[in-house]
Amino acid sequence: MDKAYDHKKYEAEIYKKWEESGAFAPSETGKPYCMIMPPPNANDDLHIGHARFVAIEDALIRYHRMKGEAVLWLPGADHAGIETQFVFEKKLKEQGKSRFDFDRETLYQMIWDYVQKNKSNMENQLRSLGASCDWSRERFTLDPEIVRIVYRTFKKLHDDGLVYRGERLVNYCTRCGTAYSELEVDHVEKEGEIYTLDYGSIKIATTRPETIFADAAVAVNPNDKKYAALVGKKATIPLINRGVLIISDEAVEMGVGTDALKVTPAHDFTDWEIGERHNLERITVVGRDGRITVPAPEKYRGMYVNEARKAVVADLEAAGKLVKREKKQMVTGVCYRCKNPIEPLPSPQWFVKVGPLVEPAKRAVEEKKTVFAAEKFEKIYLHWLDNLRDWNISRQIVWGIQIPAWKCGKCGEWTITAGETPGECGGCGGKNLTRDTDTFDTWFSSGQWPFATLQTTQPGDFERFYPTAVMETAYDILPFWVMRMTMLGLYVTGKVPFEKVLIHGLVRDKQGQKISKSKGNVINPLEMTEKYGTDALRMALVWGALVENDMALAEDNIRGQRNFANKIWNIARFIVMADEADKAEGGAKTEMNDDDEWINKELKKTVKTVTEDLEQFRLNEAAAEVYEFVWHKLADVYLEKVKGRRAEAQDNLRRVWAEALKLLHPFMPFVTEVVWQELKFGESPTLISAHWPS
């Protein structure tokens, strides 16, 4: 054995050996233990957050496999609709092109090819992180079998009256050219201006003067005495001198602006609701391209909203209708992806009625059918469900699963199928049908991932492994994913998709700052594994904090764990050299003393606490326990004591070491496996398939 452990020499070879040995596939017997991997987006390299989930999930997977359970860790890849199209469009832009230069089929094919390349890249990175998942069962969210299931769910929802097509005010990104769900809108605070305008009989305050041409009313609070006499009278929109009714509605809060609100149903969510209550006209003056349209006065048409705002304000001022303008900190919705301001626009979309899905999803958690490992996330989950609105599942992009809905050219009715092209309109029998060009929200398909995967891998998998044991994922997608999986899983299969939810925190830089490209504090997991070895990175990612908490990751910690890997290597080296010496002297002659009994007792204690910690998902504690035992008890104390009576203690040392390697294996799979094979323990040719000590 070399003097120091060289991870580069062993990792790839060991991984190949594991994979070829069939150890990643579930055994025929044993209690089923299934984890579905959160499928990484197939559009980029893995980042440090992926490395953390691999470290956590693989540790649990290896532990349960060693306990003799039938373990299935099912890997996958996500087509990640918006994300991927966004990334791809950036590439196109670098080449001086845009999505509008291609027809739908060509664009789809180009993204497909791009994704396939990234997908295999991503898979290799998971391998290099040591993920012991069953590649023979890998699924991609656009696999035809998966798509069929997604279609079927949509049809079922539709047949049950839980899907409707509605003209609603949606969060529209004029840059991305698609509507989003409420969850995909970020809110940023920035300085804007609020303008007080003279509406003749009343003054109103607004931050969006460019939309005055779409006003349908002016609203005041029903309890507002100062305006009570005006309700039912008319106000006059300046510049165009159109009269609108003054109405009263409880949505108007008092103490804001002039206490009078211009109601623009087509361009504001509050106003939309007021409009519904009062049956107001929905006048649109902003188009999907973000430019002003008719019926705004001609001079503003074609302007982007920002320019139009300036122009309108200037004209209002000239007309003497601008009473006041002042700076104001305000919160605006921006596209979570491109950060452009979200434009609320009326648009026909497919919605899922969430009410009937929310109740079972709440009950499942309240009745502990699904248990959150960290209670705080259960509270957050329930809070989310209580405040959920109907889910817009249609996106105006090409990259994704096209919605199986056809519109009749004759009667205008929609025909929904489970994927197949309908022969005729379900309403009038017309033959002239056109398919909706929209695609599903990515989360609509990934929300079905646990059952969609298991129903399409091997016969019997679903019956055997569903509900899965644990869903492990990051907290930032709790509402997007965990919540939707529970709702859709319960709806389609009648059972929760997973029994436990283990949520992990974010990886931050060593000062605890959020990692971002713009800050330049990105930690590249592949660079770290190259430099210090996968085991070191993984141990550092588990060691630093409770699974559920954010973790500050310093390179020093990774280096420290590399040193630990080297310590493991050298303990083994010591034992090998002792073996050789024994052989030369005619074999070990076992004779136990107090030191042996002490280390055996310490080992037993360690086995107990590490096992308990793993059962409770306290991976940091478990890792620290083994570390303490191996380095500071076995190496620093026992090994030193043994030096004087090597031959008598050798058998016990080998036995203790074999058990210690097992405890370490979930956290540092490579070096422990190399060492296990080096020492040729008889129990099992590979450590990955050895038995967890008890």
Added chain:
RNA sequence: GGGCACUUAGCUCAGCGGUAGAGCGCUGCAUUCACAUUGCAGAUGUCGGGGGUUCAAAUCCCUCAGUGCCCACCA
């Protein structure tokens, strides 16, 4: 405005009812011995402030202060 957390050694974090812990960093010493990617020894904290419960509180309760994250239609 609503929700969820956090505040413990210089830094990053564990501990969550029984007289303070780890890693890194720091100080000193050692070292041809499995490992300098090392060993041994050591310093550093009225566990955010205040109140309460208890024989006993970093740990439970209340309160104040600060920090972070998520949500939200204040025009």
